Amino acid sequence: MKHYPWGALFKGIWRTLLALAVTTGFVIGTGILAGGPSFTWLAVGSALSLVAAVPGYLLYRLGAPDHTVGNRVVMLLVLTLASWLAALLVLPAYMSREGTPTDAVVTQVVRGLSSVSEERFPAYRVADASTGKDLGRLRFLDSEPKPGDQVRVRVDPRGWFNVTVVDPTGRFIKLTALVVGVLGLVALFLGVGGHIPD
Incomplete structure (x- = not known):
């Protein structure tokens, strides 16, 4: 057996x-x-x-x-x-x-990857709307805001991660x-x- x-x-x-x-x-x-x-x-x-x-x-x-x-x-x-x-x-x-919801302003539209055209993969440098502090680059937005437009983002209070959209999931x-x-x-x-x- x-x-x-x-x-x-x-x-x-x-x-x-x-x-x-x-x-x-x-x-x-x-x-x-x-x-x-x-x-x-x-x-x-x-x-x-x-x-x-x-x-x-x-x-x-x-x-x-x-x-x-x-x-x-x-x-x-x-x-x-x-x-x-x-x-x-x-x-x-x-x-x-863990991210803190924050109002931000788009300060610049930059190229996300040097080998890829800006039109296909733009990244948006954003700053805190109240303090003017630079928050980094925002990636993968559904819309295409221009410099001066306000967006809602999430900021990592520990500084580990890049800024994200307010609803990243x-x-x-x-x-x-x-x-x-x-x-x-x-x-x-x-x-x-x-x-x-x-």
């Missing part, structure tokens, strides 16, 4: 949870970089988030049987995509909870969070299943 491999199951569970925890830690770090005060930080954080899954993946792979090569490839792809998307959620999730962010959650569940099932012998 063949017994169920409970030992392999529990090993798969704790190794996969550890891999997801390590990946989450790297995702938070790269998300903080991506939320920095310039498009350079956004590009750097986004690029680093693509490899944020590697340490967690290596932990998962350490104890997986050799017969799960295809499983490993899918696992790496799932973790990598989830890491990149999750890193983009760190800024809006933090700012929606929109429909796109909720959809991204749903996709990340589904990918996390897929990674969990792949990770646990990858440790079960044939």
